[in-house]
Each structure stands twice: as C-alpha cells, then as structure tokens.
Amino acid sequence: MNIAQLKIKVLLLISIAFCTVVKAQSDLVTKKYDLVIVGGTPAGIMAAISSARLGKTSLILERTSHVGGLPANGLGATDIATRGATTGLFTEFVTRVKKYYTDKYGALSEQVKACSDGYHFEPSVAEVIFGQMLAEHVDKITVLKMCQFDAEPQNIQISNGRISRISILNRDTRKIESYEGRVFIDATYEGDLGAAANIPFRVGREGKSEFNEPGAGRVYKxxxxxxxxxxxxxxDNAVQSYNYRICLTNDPSNSVPIEKPLKYNRDEYVSMIEDVWTGNNTGVQMQQVTTAMMKENRKNLANGGTTKIPGDRWGIGKITNMVALPNHKTDGNNQHMSFISTDLPEENWPWPTSDWAWRDAFAQRLKEYTLGLIYFAQNEKELPESFRKATKEWGLAKDEYNDNEHFPRQVYIREGRRFEAMYFFTARDAMPVSPGKRPPAHPSSVTASHYALDSHAVRKREPGKIHLDGFISYPTAVYTVPLGVMVPKQVDNLILPVPVSGSHIGFSTIRMEPCWMALGQAAGVAASLAIDGHTRIRDVKNEQLQNLLIDQKATLMYYKDIDSSNPDFKMVQFMGLKGYLPDWEAHLDAVVDRQQLAVWNKLSGLKMKFKAGSTTRREVLRDIYRSINKQMK
Known part of the structure; x- marks a missing residue:
C-alpha cells in the first residue's frame, strides 16, 4: 500500500468514525418522548406515572444520583393537616409505605405502628417505594440521573410558543445532551426550566398592601x-430559610456520632448558651415567663435538672423539631420554638436564581453549619452538663445515605421561584370565606389540599425581637387548587407543578409534598390530554381532565363523609365543583327538603320533579348528574 492509498484509508476511517459520532449524537437528539420532566421530585415522578397510565412515554431528568426529592432526603413526617384531603397517587404512595413495613416486620410490629398508616417513613424506604412505582411502568418511563439543567436560554429551544428541545449537562460524562418532547414539565424545587422559558416569576415577599394576606411582608410574632x-x-426580597431534614437515631447500634466539621465556627452558636440556661424561647408562653423564673431555671440546671420554662425544649429538641419514624429514627426539622436551630436564614436568599456552582457551595456550607450546631450542643462546656448528655444520645442513622456520610443529599428548598401563571394563588384561596365554611371552591380544581399558611424565618436573630422575622403560621381549611396555578400564559406545552403561581403566603401552604404529588399527577394527565387533543395545556377541558383524575382516585373537593372508595365519589366530586354541595358533608342518605330541591332545580335548569321529604339527596343528585352528563355528550 503506497502513501497515497494509506492517506485515503486513514481519511475514510476518520470519516466513518465521524459519521458514527454524528449518528450517535443525532440518535440522542432525535430521541423523543411525550413528556420531558426536569426534576425527579415526587411531583415529577407522579407526572410520569399518571401519564404512563394513559399510554404516554416520559423522560425524567434528575440532577442527583437518586430520585425522590425531599421524602427520600429526610422529610419522612408527611406535612398534611387533614388526611384524606389529598388522595390519588399520594394515597397509593402512603399505602405502599404501610405495606412495606407490614410485609417486612409484621402487622403488629412497632415499625407499622410508627409508620402512622404510611404517613411516616424512613428516607431509604421512600426511595424504595418511588422506585417500585416507577418500575411498574418501565416500558413508558425512562429515568436518567446526574442530568443537570441550567436555567440558561441556550438550553431551551422555543418556537411558536412551544418548547421543542432542552439541553442538559451529563454530570458523569461532562457532555451536553439534548432531548425532545411534546410536553415539558418543570418539577424542580427552584423553577429552573420555567425561568429558561422566560416565564415571569417572583422571588421574595409581597407586602400586606398587595393582597391583604395575614403574615405578609416583615412580621414578628x-x-x-x-x-x-x-x-x-x-x-422585600427575603426568601424563607432552608435546612436539612436530618435523620437522627438514639439506637446505639445504628448511630454515627456527630464529629466537629472542618469549618467549625463556635461563634455562630454561642447565643444558644444563655437560651439553654434561662429557658428563653420563641413561644407565646414566654409572655408569662418572669426574670425570677429564668433565674430559678438556671439554678435547677446547675444542679443537674432539666428546663422548667413553659414552651422550652430540652436536649436535641432545643435545636431540632423531631417526629418519630420507624426503627427509632426521626425526621429532624428546624425547631420553631428556638432562636437558633437548623435553619440558616439570610444566606439562602440567592438560591432560587443562582447557578448550581453557588447552590452546591451553599449546600456544603449548610451541611457544615448543621453538623457544627449539633456538635456544639453536644460538646460545648459552657452548656449545662445535663443538656449535653441528653443531646449526645442522638447521632446520624448509620443505615441512611450510605454514599453521603449518612447525611441528606438534598437541601430542603422550601421556596424557589414562584411563577405568574393563569391563576395566582393567595392566602384568600386557602382561608374560609366565613367561620366554619370552605375557602372559595375552584371549578377547575385538580386537587384538594390542606396545610397552614406556614413560612420559616427569613432573617437571623435580631436584638430585642420576640422571634425571627417571617417565622409564621396561620390556620386554613381544606381548599381546592385550580389547574391554572401551574399553566403559564406564554408557553403552550409547559407545566409547572412545583414552582407554582402564587404569593409568598399563598405558596406557603401549597408547597407541601402531598399537594406537589397531586399537582404532578394532574400535570401528567393534563399533558396526556393536550397531546391527544393536539391542543395547548390551557385549552384542555376541565371536565375531561377532572374525570380522568377522579378515575385515578384523586380528590378534587374534600368531603368529610365521602371518600374515593364510595360508589358515589365521582358524582359527588362533579356535583361539588358545580356548586351543588358547598358544605363539608354531602349527606347523601338524608331526605331532600323543599328549599334544597328548589336550589338544585335552579342550578340545573332541569326542573326535575321529586317529592320533598321522601326522596334522598343521593337520588336527586344522581338524576341531575346523569342528565348533565347526557347533555355534555
């Protein structure tokens, strides 16, 4: 073979290799899915599952090496005020949790009792359950981990109001990969995909003058x-604080001692010393505490006793609010009764709009702060010996997060970007219209939910203040969440089930994982309908969406006397959202009175003839329901 022939052969081989690379890249780029979901959070997982059950394919792009979001990272004590208010795939999740503990330990075991009907679980168990649910749809759902989406315009391709492609960084290979879809879902806690799509958003707190919400703006209580x-x-621009939901245990056989972190700063924690000795705390009970009581508390602690101050917490409970989980573990959240705890206010403010380099640096800072706080409480010699001893009973759970030094892998992002979508949710949507009544019922509801208006602090301790700025809670009632909170106006095939549309106070109740799971489920169904109907998300018909959600056992309007197992559940949901059943109970077996019959006849326009005082409400509503459905067809 002469030199010329050799050159030709080399060029040919290079050409073949180049074409192979291009083909591989082309195959990757043109790989299409019905849904492309950014974020392997519970909402993202539920969106994939609900759409898979309607025959759609999904791709979940998760930045870390684990899916499951916060429930798989320490949030094992489910935040929901009324069980049964939020159902659907969320109920499937908690039911599977209980079954897991029952199958593994027995129906009468301490683990089953501690799991509280599946609402309390260990982080590793949450990840197992999510994995099982995804595995059942392996032919429809693809999960890719270590895939980072950055909120930059070059990472998203939009034309004619529709996203066609997004690009991510593969954190393992350090290469850029692109994926195409028909509908895109932002299931991130931060709202990165929505930001890249240039959807208007808010960060910070609205003032009370804007929506007249309780707790709005700068508040101390x-x-x-x-x-x-x-x-x-x-x-202001303040963002409620983040922390880690740390999984602790007092089981010596499964406990890892807390060691002093490399970047330990004792000065950050010294204000706790006086709080422990005096029993000073942020509870309303402090209004009754006198200087003499604090002095007496100091003497008691010096003699080896425990605190006697009302509202004060002792030991590890002074710095973390703990809820028991199975196997002697706890969900360790921030302690709302203390001036210093596992939250780290102020420093997290840039998180929502920062890049991942900044976020990762803050995550490490927060980890060192948290470990340093516990180490201080366990070892600081200026603290009472009895306090240190009680605190030292606790350590990190050895069998959790084995690839991350037994520490949670994700920061608890309570609030990121809040987008301005078709509907803007405020406190009014979660508060009763009058005492004992419901909040406003949204005809386009995709889930019911219930939690307090609840925000953590935005600033660190300030001299003379009774609590940390913005650490608030106000009661609500079970409310409905309209589809519009996650449907932007600007992009036709984007859904935002986690960074939803709302004020700081309105968002503070929606932001619980059960509600996010339900919104994710609704996002998956809405996406499927939009694909089938070749329409925009905002043009999906309410009744069609709601019927499919109810078929998937979702509760759209909560009733105390009707659940998803009732044969009339679907009818009650439909009629409730149409305004026929505005009260908390349906009372289907009660006889209908003349006044109620007149109201229902007026609502329906049917003038149906029933005998008041002898016909049950169930019979009347069934007939109206059948007639309305017949007209709709």
Missing part, C-alpha cells in the same frame, strides 16, 4: 401568638 412589635408588613 411569638409562635402561637399575635403579630408584635417590629412588624412593618413591607415587601
């Missing part, structure tokens, strides 16, 4: 008390 001095109610 004792925990459980009234708003106090220093409250200005003014808007």
């Amino acid at each position: 004792y925990w459980g008390g009234e708003e106090g001095n220093g409250s200005t109610y003014q808007a």
Whole structure:
C-alpha cells in the first residue's frame, strides 16, 4: 500500500468514525418522548406515572444520583393537616409505605405502628417505594440521573410558543445532551426550566398592601401568638430559610456520632448558651415567663435538672423539631420554638436564581453549619452538663445515605421561584370565606389540599425581637387548587407543578409534598390530554381532565363523609365543583327538603320533579348528574 492509498484509508476511517459520532449524537437528539420532566421530585415522578397510565412515554431528568426529592432526603413526617384531603397517587404512595413495613416486620410490629398508616417513613424506604412505582411502568418511563439543567436560554429551544428541545449537562460524562418532547414539565424545587422559558416569576415577599394576606411582608410574632412589635408588613426580597431534614437515631447500634466539621465556627452558636440556661424561647408562653423564673431555671440546671420554662425544649429538641419514624429514627426539622436551630436564614436568599456552582457551595456550607450546631450542643462546656448528655444520645442513622456520610443529599428548598401563571394563588384561596365554611371552591380544581399558611424565618436573630422575622403560621381549611396555578400564559406545552403561581403566603401552604404529588399527577394527565387533543395545556377541558383524575382516585373537593372508595365519589366530586354541595358533608342518605330541591332545580335548569321529604339527596343528585352528563355528550 503506497502513501497515497494509506492517506485515503486513514481519511475514510476518520470519516466513518465521524459519521458514527454524528449518528450517535443525532440518535440522542432525535430521541423523543411525550413528556420531558426536569426534576425527579415526587411531583415529577407522579407526572410520569399518571401519564404512563394513559399510554404516554416520559423522560425524567434528575440532577442527583437518586430520585425522590425531599421524602427520600429526610422529610419522612408527611406535612398534611387533614388526611384524606389529598388522595390519588399520594394515597397509593402512603399505602405502599404501610405495606412495606407490614410485609417486612409484621402487622403488629412497632415499625407499622410508627409508620402512622404510611404517613411516616424512613428516607431509604421512600426511595424504595418511588422506585417500585416507577418500575411498574418501565416500558413508558425512562429515568436518567446526574442530568443537570441550567436555567440558561441556550438550553431551551422555543418556537411558536412551544418548547421543542432542552439541553442538559451529563454530570458523569461532562457532555451536553439534548432531548425532545411534546410536553415539558418543570418539577424542580427552584423553577429552573420555567425561568429558561422566560416565564415571569417572583422571588421574595409581597407586602400586606398587595393582597391583604395575614403574615405578609416583615412580621414578628411569638409562635402561637399575635403579630408584635417590629412588624412593618413591607415587601422585600427575603426568601424563607432552608435546612436539612436530618435523620437522627438514639439506637446505639445504628448511630454515627456527630464529629466537629472542618469549618467549625463556635461563634455562630454561642447565643444558644444563655437560651439553654434561662429557658428563653420563641413561644407565646414566654409572655408569662418572669426574670425570677429564668433565674430559678438556671439554678435547677446547675444542679443537674432539666428546663422548667413553659414552651422550652430540652436536649436535641432545643435545636431540632423531631417526629418519630420507624426503627427509632426521626425526621429532624428546624425547631420553631428556638432562636437558633437548623435553619440558616439570610444566606439562602440567592438560591432560587443562582447557578448550581453557588447552590452546591451553599449546600456544603449548610451541611457544615448543621453538623457544627449539633456538635456544639453536644460538646460545648459552657452548656449545662445535663443538656449535653441528653443531646449526645442522638447521632446520624448509620443505615441512611450510605454514599453521603449518612447525611441528606438534598437541601430542603422550601421556596424557589414562584411563577405568574393563569391563576395566582393567595392566602384568600386557602382561608374560609366565613367561620366554619370552605375557602372559595375552584371549578377547575385538580386537587384538594390542606396545610397552614406556614413560612420559616427569613432573617437571623435580631436584638430585642420576640422571634425571627417571617417565622409564621396561620390556620386554613381544606381548599381546592385550580389547574391554572401551574399553566403559564406564554408557553403552550409547559407545566409547572412545583414552582407554582402564587404569593409568598399563598405558596406557603401549597408547597407541601402531598399537594406537589397531586399537582404532578394532574400535570401528567393534563399533558396526556393536550397531546391527544393536539391542543395547548390551557385549552384542555376541565371536565375531561377532572374525570380522568377522579378515575385515578384523586380528590378534587374534600368531603368529610365521602371518600374515593364510595360508589358515589365521582358524582359527588362533579356535583361539588358545580356548586351543588358547598358544605363539608354531602349527606347523601338524608331526605331532600323543599328549599334544597328548589336550589338544585335552579342550578340545573332541569326542573326535575321529586317529592320533598321522601326522596334522598343521593337520588336527586344522581338524576341531575346523569342528565348533565347526557347533555355534555
């Protein structure tokens, strides 16, 4: 073979290799899915599952090496005020949790008792359950881990109001990969995909003057008390604090001692010393505590006793609020009764709009702060010996997060970007219209939900203040969430089930994982309908969406006397959202009175003839329901 022939052969081989690479890249780029979901959070997982059950394919792009979001990272004590308010795939999840513990330990075991009907679970168990649910749809759902989406315009391709392609960084290979879809879902806690799509968003707190919401703007209040001095109610750019939901245990056989972190700063924690000795705390009970009581508490602790101050917590409970989980573990959240705990206010403010380099640096800072806080409480010699001893009973659970030094892998992002979508959710949507009544019922509801208006602090301790700025909670009632909170106006095939549309206070109740799971489920169904109907998400018909959600056992309007196992569940949901059943109970077996019959006849326009006082409400509603459905067809 002469030199010329050799050159030709080499060029040919290079050409073949180049074409192979191009083909591989082309195959990757043109790989299409019905749904492309950014974020392997519970909402993202439920969106994939609900759409898979309707025959659609999904791709979940998860930045870390684990799916499951916060429930798989320490949030094992489910935040829901009324069980049964949110159902559907969320109920499937908790049912599977209970079954897991029952199958493994026995129906009468301590583990089953501690799991509280599946609402309390270990982080590793949450990840197992999510994995099982995804595995059942392996032919429809693809999960790719270590895939990072950055909120940059070059990572998203939009034309004619529709996203066609997004690009991610493969954190293992350090290469850019692109994926195409028919509908895109932002299931991130931060709202990165929506930001890249240029959807308007808010970060920070609205002032009270904008929506007249309780707790809006700068507010100081004792925990459980009234708003106090220093409250200005003014808007600002403050973001409620983040922390880690740490999984602790007092089981010596499964406990890893807390060691001093490399970047330990004792000065950050010294204010705790006086709080422990005096029993000073942020609870409303402090209004009854006198200087003499604090002095007596100091003497008691010096003699080896424990705190006697009302509202004060002892030992590890002074710095973390713990809820028991199975196998002697706890979900360790921030302690709302203390001035210093596992939250790290102020420093997290840039998180929602920062890049991942900044976020990763803060995550490490927060990890070192948290470990340093516990180490301080367990070892600081200026603290009472009895306090240190009680705190030292606890350590990290050895059998959790084995690839991350037994520490949670994700920060608890309570609030990121909040987008401005078709509907803007405020406190009014979660509060009763009058005492004992419901909040406003949304005809386009895709889930019911219930939690307090609840925000953690936005600022660190300030001299003379009764609590940390913005650490608030106000009661609500079971409410409905309209589809519009996750449907942007600007992009036709984007859904935002996690970074939903709302004020800081409105978002503070929606932001619980059960509600996010339900919104994810609704997003998957809405996406499927939009694909089938070749329409925009916002043009999906309410009744069609709601019927499919109810078929998947979702509760759209909560009733105390009707659940998803009732044969009339679907009828009650439909009629409730149409305004026929505005009260908390349906009372289907009660006889209908003349006044109620007149109201229903007027609502339906059917003028159906029933005998008041002898016909049950069930019979009347069934007939109206059948007639309405017949007209709709």
